[in-house]
Amino acid sequence: MSVQKLDRNFFQRLFGICVTRKPSHQDAWKIAEGKVAVDLNSMPELKDKGSAVRIESKNLEEPVLLVHGDDGAYHAFKNRCTHGKRALDPVPGTSTIQCCSVGTSTFNYDGSLIEGPAKGPLTVYRVDHADENLTITL
Numbered sequence: 001m002s003v004q005k006l007d008r009n010f011f012q013r014l015f016g017i018c019v020t021r022k023p024s025h026q027d028a029w030k031i032a033e034g035k036v037a038v039d040l041n042s043m044p045e046l047k048d049k050g051s052a053v054r055i056e057s058k059n060l061e062e063p064v065l066l067v068h069g070d071d072g073a074y075h076a077f078k079n080r081c082t083h084g085k086r087a088l089d090p091v092p093g094t095s096t097i098q099c100c101s102v103g104t105s106t107f108n109y110d111g112s113l114i115e116g117p118a119k120g121p122l123t124v125y126r127v128d129h130a131d132e133n134l135t136i137t138l
């Protein structure tokens with residue numbers, strides 16, 4: 001099966017420069033008791049299907065990729081490819097997540113590997129959605 005690749009140039013892939021950005025509002029999320037609470041009203045970056053944000057902090061053991069999926073649901077992953085630990089991006093319109101590196105390992109929303117040199121599935125975190133709030137269980 002061949003997968004769609006995000007349009008990135010060689011140097012972006014070589015240096016592992018991902019497309020996905022951090023949320024613009026600092027108060028859009030917080031960590032408490034092993035969970036990340038997200039206020040969707042403060043996270044306009046996630047408005048559209050196929051969008052994503054990187055949730056990173058020195059208080060988080062691992063970076064998180066939070067995706068508003070093509071299926072309308074929210075999906076969260078440890079933001080480390082299982083090949084060389086590079087960051088990941090969603091590929092809008094394909095319901096897949098792709099490593100930003102040259103290897104472009106590509107995964108399903110359930111974390112399973114579709115294609116690429118990755119050594120196994122992504123770590124997927126549970127996401128609970130109520131009203132305009134998400135809770136990611138790490």
Ligand code: FES
Nearest residue numbers: 081083084099103
């Ligand atoms: S680090 Fe992801 S494919 Fe190499």
